[in-house]
Amino acid sequence: MRILLIGGTGFIGRHVAARLAARGHVLIVPTRQYGRGRDLQLLPTLTLLEADVHDDTALDRLLHECDAVINLVGILHGGRGQPYGAGFARVHVQLPQRIAQACRRRGVRRLLHISALGADSSGPSMYLRSKGDGEAALHDAYANWPEGACTIFRPSVVFGPDDHLTTLFARLARWLPVIPMAGADARMQPIHVGDVAIALESALGNSHTAGRTYELGGPQVHTLGDIARLCALWSGHPRSVWPMPMGLGRLQALLFECLPGDPLVSRDNLASLTVDNTCSGPLAAELGVVPISMEAVVPGYLKSG
Numbered sequence: 001m002r003i004l005l006i007g008g009t010g011f012i013g014r015h016v017a018a019r020l021a022a023r024g025h026v027l028i029v030p031t032r033q034y035g036r037g038r039d040l041q042l043l044p045t046l047t048l049l050e051a052d053v054h055d056d057t058a059l060d061r062l063l064h065e066c067d068a069v070i071n072l073v074g075i076l077h078g079g080r081g082q083p084y085g086a087g088f089a090r091v092h093v094q095l096p097q098r099i100a101q102a103c104r105r106r107g108v109r110r111l112l113h114i115s116a117l118g119a120d121s122s123g124p125s126m127y128l129r130s131k132g133d134g135e136a137a138l139h140d141a142y143a144n145w146p147e148g149a150c151t152i153f154r155p156s157v158v159f160g161p162d163d164h165l166t167t168l169f170a171r172l173a174r175w176l177p178v179i180p181m182a183g184a185d186a187r188m189q190p191i192h193v194g195d196v197a198i199a200l201e202s203a204l205g206n207s208h209t210a211g212r213t214y215e216l217g218g219p220q221v222h223t224l225g226d227i228a229r230l231c232a233l234w235s236g237h238p239r240s241v242w243p244m245p246m247g248l249g250r251l252q253a254l255l256f257e258c259l260p261g262d263p264l265v266s267r268d269n270l271a272s273l274t275v276d277n278t279c280s281g282p283l284a285a286e287l288g289v290v291p292i293s294m295e296a297v298v299p300g301y302l303k304s305g
């Protein structure tokens with residue numbers, strides 16, 4: 001199968017690319033900066049191309065002779081606005097819509113899309129609202145296209161080597177005597193990046209997944225505070241977690257937002273923590289995933305790091 005993998009140079013994308021290439025799929029991975037994904041070219045069936053996926057002409061060219069598209073693009077910080085900032089609108093709503101329209105123009109019938117657990121157009125954060133509107137845009141695009149099929153995945157937080165969750169807490173534990181945290185009681189169901197890759201591969205080869213939305217979560221539910229404490233312990237720097245009042249956390253996040261670059265945590269991130277990030281039931285059997293726990297893999301890569 002020839003697959004356009006959008007977001008293939010990111011954390012999840014690299015694992016998905018490795019798994020699909022090992023199964024013999026031909027992968028086209030667009031990137032804005034060629035150097036970011038140069039190591040991916042070691043995969044024998046992968047071609048890395050400089051392209052802007054927000055450009056319709058570029059999308060049409062990338063989709064030439066493709067059998068399927070996987071969209072993994074997502075951001076945690078997209079500016080502020082109502083119902084969400086311009087960055088969230090561009091990446092989480094307009095891009096999926098563009099991809100779906102390009103698929104229709106080029107006759108590419110299969111699309112897999114990564115959304116987020118808790119995605120809701122009326123959700124408490126800009127992130128979740130934009131993810132919900134992105135899903136709605138895809139449903140609209142495929143509602144009157146019976147030949148096309150879109151499968152949506154809603155993962156909880158994703159962990160693995162080089163992630164932005166476990167490795168962050170390990171770094172904080174190295175430098176701080178205690179880890180201050182707003183939203184420490186927020187519940188989530190972390191899933192291993194390899195399990196996300198398995199789910200995507202399974203859906204590509206199973207027509208019964210077409211038109212479905214799947215929640216993805218690991219075998220255990222943790223609070224955010226527990227995850228931070230465990231990551232500190234596993235990295236060799238055991239630390240206590242100090243639960244901060246949410247008001248103080250918002251003030252801290254506002255200060256982070258004033259600094260150059262992406263903030264360590266934003267007020268919108270904290271808003272996302274006000275709702276549970278857990279699955280409503282077990283993983284769907286047709287995805288073929290036996291989820292791996294954090295305890296099984298995280299200590300290994302945090303200690304070696």
